[in-house]
Amino acid sequence: MKALQNVLMGDLAFFQALIYSLIGLIILLILRLATKKLFCKKCEDVFKDYKRRKYFNNLYLVIYIISLLFIWYKSSSDILAFLGIFSAGLAIAMKDVIINSISGFYILSTKPFQVGQRIEVAGQIGDVIDIGFFEFKLLEVGHRMGGEQSTGRIVHLPNAILFSSPLANYDKGFQFIWNEQQVSLSLDSNWELAKVFFYEILQRHILDDQEEAKEQIASAGSKYLIYYNNLDPIIYTEVKDGKIVFFLRYLCKPRQRRTLEHLIWEDILKEVRGRTDIHLV
Incomplete structure (x- = not known):
């Protein structure tokens, strides 16, 4: 009883x-x-x-x-x-839940990324819009859109993915990326003169960013081994497929890449308009 x-x-x-x-x-x-x-x-x-x-x-x-x-x-x-x-x-x-919660603690304590920063992990690129104990969310950029523009989709990623995939942070430490823009000319074009014009265009558009990049490198140098001998834009020349190809390489902010390409292209089109010695192909 x-x-x-x-x-x-x-x-x-x-x-x-x-x-x-x-x-x-x-x-x-x-x-x-x-x-x-x-x-x-x-x-x-x-x-x-x-x-x-x-x-x-x-x-x-x-x-x-x-x-x-x-x-x-x-x-x-x-x-x-x-x-x-x-x-x-x-x-x-609940093995996966436990691993994700431990990973969430790792994210919140070490801060490999924070809300508002743009990251790339496991092939996904996006702006971080939320960090939780079990998952984080990205506002996706790229994929269906060119120039790493927002697609409007929200991507949910488990926190544990950080332990199995490399993480790239666009905004931590050095907040610039190197971008390359290709411009092709016909073989009979005055490529030397065109190269001068294109370099002047690059200098005009990235001068302010160049100064800011130098300041960031000086600041980040105390924490990260970031070192560049030259932050100036450069134009590489190559001949392939019967044409002259210029590779315009310059520093830019990730979120401004497409806008900057747009402005540079418009200036290039204005520069060669009406000329008989420079032919875009």
């Missing part, structure tokens, strides 16, 4: 803990909703609003986890045995 009573008391304690856990979850969801309505009512700065929401969401989650520990501790007569069995089962059933 006493054994049966103990079993019934154990079952009652279990169901009480389960009910308290569900009530706590409902309260957590209500608090999240209330916080969102309270702080986002007159929000003008999207970035600050995002950081504020993430802070409160993480705070509520920590409080809920601590509450669960107290709830289930009181419902278990042998907490060590309970945690041992529970942890073993959880590790097997």
